[in-house]
Amino acid sequence: MSDKKVRDTRLEDAVMRGELSVFDFCCQKIEGQIERMKERNPDLLWTLDIQSVMWHNYRDAQKSGKKLVFFGGPVPVDIIVAFDCIPVYLDTIPIRLSPNPVLTGKFIDSAERYVPQTTCGLCKTYLGTALEDQYGSKPDAFVYSAVPCDSSRVVYPNMERIFDVPTFSFDYPYRRDARGHEYLVNQTEKFVEFMEELTGTKLDWEKLKVAMGHSNNTYELQGKCADLRKRKPCPLPGRMLVLNGTSNAMACFPEMAELLQKELEVGEMLYELGMGPCPNGEKHRAALLQNMLWSSSNVMDWLEKEYDTVAVMDAFGFQHGDLYQDLDDRHHCFTVMAKKMQNNPMIHGASGPSEHFVYLVDKIFEEYEPDVSMFIGHIGCKHTWASAKMVTDMIQDKYGIPSLYLDVDGIDGRYKSPDEIKAQVAEYMDTVVNK
Amino acid sequence: MDYQKLFESDINQESVKAWRAQGKKAIGYICCHVPVEIMQALDILPVRIRATGVTETPEADTWMSTFSCSFARGMLQRWMDGTYELDGIVTSDGCMMSSRSFDNAEYQGKGDGKLYMQIGAPRMYQGELERNYYREELNDLIKALEEFSGNKLTDEKLKAAIEKENKARGLVRQIFELRKAEHPVISGEEALKITLAHCDYPVDEYIAMLEAFLADAKNRKPITDSRARLMIIGSALDNPGYIKVIEEKGGLVVADATCFGSRPFACDVETKGDLLDNLAEFYLNRILCPRMLDNRVKLQKMIVDTCKEYNVQGVVYEKMQYCECWGGESLYLEPDLKDVGVPMIEVEREEHLANAGQLAIRAEAFIEMIED
Numbered sequence: 179m180s181d182k183k184v185r186d187t188r189l190e191d192a193v194m195r196g197e198l199s200v201f202d203f204c205c206q207k208i209e210g211q212i213e214r215m216k217e218r219n220p221d222l223l224w225t226l227d228i229q230s231v232m233w234h235n236y237r238d239a240q241k242s243g244k245k246l247v248f249f250g251g252p253v254p255v256d257i258i259v260a261f262d263c264i265p266v267y268l269d270t271i272p273i274r275l276s277p278n279p280v281l282t283g284k285f286i287d288s289a290e291r292y293v294p295q296t297t298c299g300l301c302k303t304y305l306g307t308a309l310e311d312q313y314g315s316k317p318d319a320f321v322y323s324a325v326p327c328d329s330s331r332v333v334y335p336n337m338e339r340i341f342d343v344p345t346f347s348f349d350y351p352y353r354r355d356a357r358g359h360e361y362l363v364n365q366t367e368k369f370v371e372f373m374e375e376l377t378g379t380k381l382d383w384e385k386l387k388v389a390m391g392h393s394n395n396t397y398e399l400q401g402k403c404a405d406l407r408k409r410k411p412c413p414l415p416g417r418m419l420v421l422n423g424t425s426n427a428m429a430c431f432p433e434m435a436e437l438l439q440k441e442l443e444v445g446e447m448l449y450e451l452g453m454g455p456c457p458n459g460e461k462h463r464a465a466l467l468q469n470m471l472w473s474s475s476n477v478m479d480w481l482e483k484e485y486d487t488v489a490v491m492d493a494f495g496f497q498h499g500d501l502y503q504d505l506d507d508r509h510h511c512f513t514v515m516a517k518k519m520q521n522n523p524m525i526h527g528a529s530g531p532s533e534h535f536v537y538l539v540d541k542i543f544e545e546y547e548p549d550v551s552m553f554i555g556h557i558g559c560k561h562t563w564a565s566a567k568m569v570t571d572m573i574q575d576k577y578g579i580p581s582l583y584l585d586v587d588g589i590d591g592r593y594k595s596p597d598e599i600k601a602q603v604a605e606y607m608d609t610v611v612n613k
Numbered sequence: 614m615d616y617q618k619l620f621e622s623d624i625n626q627e628s629v630k631a632w633r634a635q636g637k638k639a640i641g642y643i644c645c646h647v648p649v650e651i652m653q654a655l656d657i658l659p660v661r662i663r664a665t666g667v668t669e670t671p672e673a674d675t676w677m678s679t680f681s682c683s684f685a686r687g688m689l690q691r692w693m694d695g696t697y698e699l700d701g702i703v704t705s706d707g708c709m710m711s712s713r714s715f716d717n718a719e720y721q722g723k724g725d726g727k728l729y730m731q732i733g734a735p736r737m738y739q740g741e742l743e744r745n746y747y748r749e750e751l752n753d754l755i756k757a758l759e760e761f762s763g764n765k766l767t768d769e770k771l772k773a774a775i776e777k778e779n780k781a782r783g784l785v786r787q788i789f790e791l792r793k794a795e796h797p798v799i800s801g802e803e804a805l806k807i808t809l810a811h812c813d814y815p816v817d818e819y820i821a822m823l824e825a826f827l828a829d830a831k832n833r834k835p836i837t838d839s840r841a842r843l844m845i846i847g848s849a850l851d852n853p854g855y856i857k858v859i860e861e862k863g864g865l866v867v868a869d870a871t872c873f874g875s876r877p878f879a880c881d882v883e884t885k886g887d888l889l890d891n892l893a894e895f896y897l898n899r900i901l902c903p904r905m906l907d908n909r910v911k912l913q914k915m916i917v918d919t920c921k922e923y924n925v926q927g928v929v930y931e932k933m934q935y936c937e938c939w940g941g942e943s944l945y946l947e948p949d950l951k952d953v954g955v956p957m958i959e960v961e962r963e964e965h966l967a968n969a970g971q972l973a974i975r976a977e978a979f980i981e982m983i984e985d
Contacts, residue, residue: 294932294940294961296680324736324906328709331736332941335909339945347906349737351746352706358733361746368742530706531731532716557680560935564677564685564713568720585680 194284199314200307201237204274208233224440228424231433232270237314239264245377246315248341250304250334251323252519253348254366254512256393256430258321260386261373266317267427272303272589273420276473279591285310286590292336298329298558299589305333308340317341319376321369323348323519327561346372352530354520362516363509387505389430394501396429397518399438401499406445407490408546411460413448414441416478416489420470454488455479461486462611465548467493467539467569467581469556472588474596477603485607490546493539532565539569543577550611551581552603556588582606614825618814622806622853623666624696625813632658632815638700638762643688643715644707645872645901646734648892650882651755652703653816654774655764660699661812662714663851663873664688668965676717682935683964684849685710692718701728701761703754708904708938728761730754737907738897747893768888775882775891777816784823785811785878788830792867793923796835801845801866802856808874809851839865841983844925846870846916846942848933848962855962858969859929862977868923870916876901903938913946920955927983928957929976933964956983 189206192198198206208230215223239246245263249255258265275281276299285306286299292309293302307313320341322334338345348365351358370381400422407414418441428434454460464487471477481487500517504510542548551573553566570581584602587593618625629639639658642649649659664687673690688711691697704715712731719729732750735743755766788807791799799807807826811819840863845856851873856866869875880899883891900908900915920928928950932940943959950957958979960972 292941292944294934294937296935297937297940328904328937331904331906332937335906336941336944339909347737349735349743349906351735352731352733357746357749361742364742532713532720555680560678560680560682560937561709561713563680564710565716566678567676568717 190278190281193281193312196310196312200271200275200312201233201314204229204233204271205237224437228421228428228433228437229274231431232424232428233274235264236266240315240318245318247319247321248317249321250337251325251330251348251350252522253321253323254369254515254519255427256386256389256515257366257370257373257381259389259430260382261377261379262385263318263373263377265427268304269300270424270427271307271313272300273472275303276589276591277475279473282473282589283592285312289333293329293332296557296560297332298327298556299587300558301329301333303589305337308337317343319343319372320345321348322346323350325350327559329558344372344376348519350520354517354530354534358520359513359516362519363512366512366515383506383508386511390502390505390511392432392435393430395432395435396425396438397499397501399435399442400425403438403441403445404491406442406449409449410463410547411449411452411454411456412463412488412490413445413454415455415482416464416466417470417475419466419478419489419492419495420472420475422495455482456486456488457483458486460488462550463488463490463546463548464550464552465489465491465493465539465542465546467551467553467555467566467573468559468562469494469554469588471554471586471599473591474586474599477596477599480600481603481607484604485612487550487607487611490548491542493535493542532568535562535565536569536572540572540576543573543579549579550607551577551579552584552606553581554584554586554599554603557585557593558587558589580610582610614821616822616825616829619810619822619826620803620806622809624663624691625810626696626698628814628818629658629660629698633698633700640728640758641692641697641699641702643702643704643711645877646705646707646896647703647732647754648751648896650771650774650778650892651751651766652758653777654766654770655755655758655762657758657762657764658815660697662688662692662697662702663809663812663849664691664964665809665851667691670964673714673717676721677713680935681713682710682848682933684851684933684936685714687964689714689717693721699727701730703728703730703732703758705732705734707734707902708936710936710938728757730757735897736905738905739907743897744890744893747897748889751889751892771888772884774816775884775888777820779881779884781811781816781820781823782878782881784820784827785875787827788823789868789875789878791830794835796837797865797867798830798833798835800836800856800860801843801864801869802853802860804866805850805853805856805869805874808878809853811877812851812873836865839863841865841926841980842867842924843927843929844868844870844916844920844923845874845929845931846939847929847931848936848939849873850931852964852966854966854969855931855972858966858972859976862973863980864927864929864976866929868919868925870912870919872902903942909942909945913942913949916946917949917953917955920950920953925955927979928955929979930957930959931962932959934961 250268286302288306289302641662652659667687670686670690673686843864850871882895
C-alpha cells in the first residue's frame with residue numbers, strides 16, 4: 179500500500195467543474211497556506227501576507243463598493259489606486275495557477291479554440307478565464323498597453339470585447355528617451371480623464387501622493403534587496419526573485435514595502451551569519467536570462483541543494499529604481515510613471531529593440547558576477563528567443579561564459595515536467611559548469 | 614511595354630543593381646509603416662524586404678531560433694545570404710518578429726557602413742497625439758536619409774513621390790476591380806505576383822507595367838473553371854505558390870486581406886495640405902495589419918464587406934506558425950462571417966510550402982463543402 183499522502187483537490191476540482199471562481203480559489207488556497215504556515219513555520223508567515231492581501235482585494239473589492247480595474251501590461255497603477263479602485267494585474271492569475279498544470283490547462287485549452295497554440299501561456303490563461311467567465315467578478319474597467327508582446331496585442335483587444343466595459347489602451351513607444359516619455363505623459367493625462375469619468379470623481383493629488391510614496395518605498399526596498407543579491411554568498415534564494423513581478427501589481431500598497439523590508443532584514447541577517455540558500459555553501463551564481471520558472475520554481479530550490487548554485491538575478495526581474503523626486507510636480511510624476519512603465523519587467527529587456535535586452539543582461543553580469551548563464555526561455559516569449567543569440571554571444575565574448583539554452587513553458591506545466599527540466603539543467607551543470 | 618516581369622515573383626535584384634549602378638542608394642524596408650514616398654522623393658529606391666522562395670533558413674534559425682515565425686526568419690536569411698544587395702534597412706516597430714529580423718541584421722551589420730534605422734509607428738490612431746509622434750519619427754527619418762543620400766527633401770519632391778505612389782495604387786485597384794467579374798481574367802496567384810512586384814521595382818517602371826497589363830487585360834482569357842470564389846486573409850503572404858495550391862483545387866482567390874496583397878493599395882495619400890500629416894494619416898489609419906490595437910472591429914468589418922463586394926463564398930484564414938499578430942481574429946470574425954453565409958477555414962502554414970499536400974487536401978474539402 180502506498181504511503182503517499184492523498185492530496186485534497188476539492189478546490190481544484192471545483193474550479194475544473196466551473197463551480198469555483200479563480201479569485202475564490204486563490205483566496206481559499208492562500209487562507210489554507212496561512213493556516214498551515216501558522217502551525218509549521220510561523221516565522222515565515224510574512225512571505226504570504228502580500229498574496230493574501232492581493233487576492234482578497236481582488237475578490238472583495240466590489241463587495242466593499244470599490245471599482246475593480248483589470249489591467250494588462252504596464253500601466254500607471256498608482257493612478258488607479260489614487261481613484262480608490264482596486265487594480266487587478268492579469269499576469270498574477272496565470273502565475274498563481276501555474277504550479278497546477280491541470281488548472282492552467284483548463285483555461286489554456288479554452289483559449290486555444292481561438293488563438294494559436296504558440297501564444298504565450300500567460301495570455302492564454304487570462305483569455306481562457308474570461309472565456310470561461312471564471313474570474314469571479316466582472317471588471318468595472320479594463321486598461322491595457324500595447325506591450326509587452328504580440329500575444330498580448332492579440333489577446334487584450336479580444337478581452338476588451340468579451341468584458342465589454344470602459345477600456346483604456348496605452349500605446350507604448352519603442353524609444354525610451356524624452357520623446358517617448360512625453361508621448362506616454364500625454365497619454366497618462368488622457369488616462370486621468372478616463373478614470374475621472376469612470377469614477378465620477380476628480381483626481382485627488384493628495385491620494386496620488388500617498389500611492390506614489392508607497393511606490394517609492396517599494397522600489398527603494400526592491401533595489402536594496404537586489405543589491406543584497408550582489409553579495410557573496412548571495413543570502414536570498416532564487417525563488418524569491420519571483421516577487422519582483424508582484425511589484426507591478428502591488429508597488430503602491432504598503433504591504434509590498436513591508437514584505438520587501440522583511441526580505442531585506444532576513445537577507446541581511448543571513449548575510450551577517452554567512453548563510454545563504456545553498457546548504458553546502460555557494461559554489462556557483464546563476465543568471466537567468468529570461469523569465470522566472472513560474473510553473474516549476476522548485477527547480478531553483480533543487481539547484482541550490484544539488485549544485486550549490488543560487489540564481490542571483492533574472493533578466494525580467496531586474497528593474498531600474500525609478501523614484502518620484504518631487505511629488506507635487508505633476509509633469510515630473512507622470513514622467514517617472516512613464517519611465518517606470520518602460521522599465522517594467524517584460525518591458526525593459528524584451529519588448530523594444532534587442533539592444534535594451536543585451537544592455538540589461540550585460541549589467542547583470544557586471545554587477546552580480548554570475549558564473550552560470552541560463553537562457554531558460556518561456557516558449558511564449560518568441561521575441562526574446564529571437565534575441566537570445568545576441569545576448570548569449572555577448573556573455574560568451576565579454577565574460578567567457580557559455581549559456582544553457584532550454585525551452586520551457588513558464589505557465590503550462592504540461593509542456594515540460596520539472597523532472598525533465600532538472601535533467602536538462604543537470605546535464606549542463608555536470609558537463610559544462612562542473613566539468 | 615512587356616509587363617511579364619510583373620509575374621516574376623522571385624526577389625528581383627536586377628532592377629536594384631541597375632539603380633545602384635547609377636550611383637544611387639537602394640534601401641530595404643520592413644513592414645508597412647515606413648513611408649516609401651519619402652525615400653522616393655530623396656531618389657532612394659525603396660525595396661520591401663521579403664522571404665519569397667526561401668526553402669531553408671539555417672543561419673536565421675541560429676540567430677532567431679525556430680520559435681520565430683518563418684517569414685521573419687526568411688527575411689533575415691535573405692539578408693544574411695546576400696540575396697539583397699542594399700545600402701541599409703529602415704523598419705518601423707511592426708510585429709515583434711519582424712522587429713527581431715531587423716535587430717539581428719543590425720547587430721550583425723555593425724560597422725558595415727550601411728544605414729540601419731528604426732522608426733516608431735503608434736499602435737493606435739486616435740488623432741493629434743499619435744500623428745504628432747509619428748511626424749517626429751518621420752522627421753528623424755528624413756534627416757537620416759538626407760544625410761545618407763546627400764539629397765535634400767522638398768515639398769515638391771515629396772508631393773511628386775506621393776502622386777506617383779497614388780497612381781500605382783490606383784492602377785492596382787483597377788486591376789483588382791477585374792476580380793469582381795464572374796469570370797475574372799486574373800487569378801489570385803497572379804494578383805499576388807502583381808503586388809509583390811511593387812516590392813522591388815522603381816515606381817515608374819512599376820506604373821508602366823501596370824498600365825501595359827491593364828491595356829491588355831481585355832485580351833486575357835477569363836477563368837471559367839473555378840468552383841468557389843475565395844478570400845484569403847492572415848499572416849504575411851509573399852509566396853504565390855500558396856495560392857496556386859488552392860487554385861489548382863478549384864478555388865479562385867478573388868480578394869484578400871494581407872499585407873503583401875491588396876491592402877497597401879486600398880487607399881491614397883491626400884496631396885493637399887501638410888504632406889507629413891497626410892502620410893501619418895495614411896500609414897496609421899489604413900486598415901492593414903492587426904498590429905494596430907484599435908483596428909480589430911474595422912478590420913473584421915472590412916473583411917465581411919469585401920466578401921459581399923466580391924461575392925466571396927469562403928474565407929481562407931492562413932496563420933503562419935508563431936505569428937501571433939494574425940492569430941486571434943476568429944473569435945469575433947467567424948460569427949460575423951457566418952451571419953452573411955460565408956464559411957471560414959483556418960490553416961496553419963510556414964513560409965515555404967512544406968505542407969502543400971495537406972493544404973491541397975484541406976482546400977479541396979473546403980471547396981467541396983462550399984459547393985454542397
